[in-house]
Amino acid sequence: MPEPSLPANPWTPAAIPPQTGRLVIVTGATSGIGYEAALALARAGARVVLAARDEAKAQRAVASIRAAAPSADLAVEPLDTAALASVRAFAERWQARGLGIDGLILNAGIAAVPTREETPDGFERQLGTNYLGHFALTGLLLPWLREAPAARIVPVASLAHRQARIHFEDLQRRQGYGPQDAYRQSKLAMLMFGLELDRRLRAAGSPMRAIPVHPGIARTDIFRRGDRAGAIQQFAGRAIFAVIGQSAAQGAWPLLYAATAPEAESGRYYGPDGIWEARGHPAPAQVAAQARDAQAAARLWRDSEALTGVTYRL
Helix, strand or coil: CCCCCCCCCCCCHHHCCCCCCCEEEEECCCCHHHHHHHHHHHHCCCEEEEEECCHHHHHHHHHHHHHHCCCCEEEEEECCCCCHHHHHHHHHHHHHHCCCCCEEEECCCCCCCCCCCECCCCCEHHHHHHHHHHHHHHHHHHHHHCCCCCCEEEEECCHHHHHCCCCHHHCCCCCCCCHHHHHHHHHHHHHHHHHHHHHHHHHCCCCCEECCECCCCECCCHHHCCCCCCHHHHHHHHHHHHHHCECHHHHCHHHHHHHHCCCCCCCCCEEECCHHHCCCCEEECCCCHHHHCHHHHHHHHHHHHHHHCCCCCC
């Protein structure tokens, strides 16, 4: 596939086309890059659904967005991607509404959980929260994504995918669990999912776009893991990110580019254009060899359908 041509001037949210009439769901929209993406989309006129586990945090996010954009069209929907029951309940409520979905930004996540934990469904917590819950959500929402003229699905991956592999022999990391290893696996899975979804959409002749992204190194609270991170870990993480990272607002730029830019291509992977892809303006990003393995991606897809009980019908 030839390299895409990016605009002569670096892309910023000022280039977002009017979003009036579009409905976008953002998971993990109460803080960090998810919040910033929701804010920018609301400012551009989109109807934004904040899909969040914590109702109080979601309402605070809504109040903050409305303070910055008084005419923002916002809604809050409960969603915990760590629990398939919550994911299915979200989809059932959406079915009752029957609203088409123009954009689905799959952003909710946690990182580096110190000791192995399981979700209510028996998944390793990072894999379940960051990937499997989003895999199930997307599959369940497909009927309403098809209702839009050309819906965009934006899985949020990470630079960390480059050091990862999918442990097919022990996907839930019951043996040899490592916090960073589990996080990297979950983010590699997200990127492989986005690329495989694009392949399947193309094969089905669908106008939907699957556009995976990463935020570079953005200063967010993802590594806090709720209140489970130690004080030393939190301090070290903040110090490193302060030196080489960028703001959460700029970290959201690749998400916004993928969700709105006419030139964003399905099946492309976008991230910041600066050194090491740590910060900068949206541009095509490096895809590690293991993420380009179509056979492994197809195997991961089959395993994900079996684990979640969600079968895609494109």
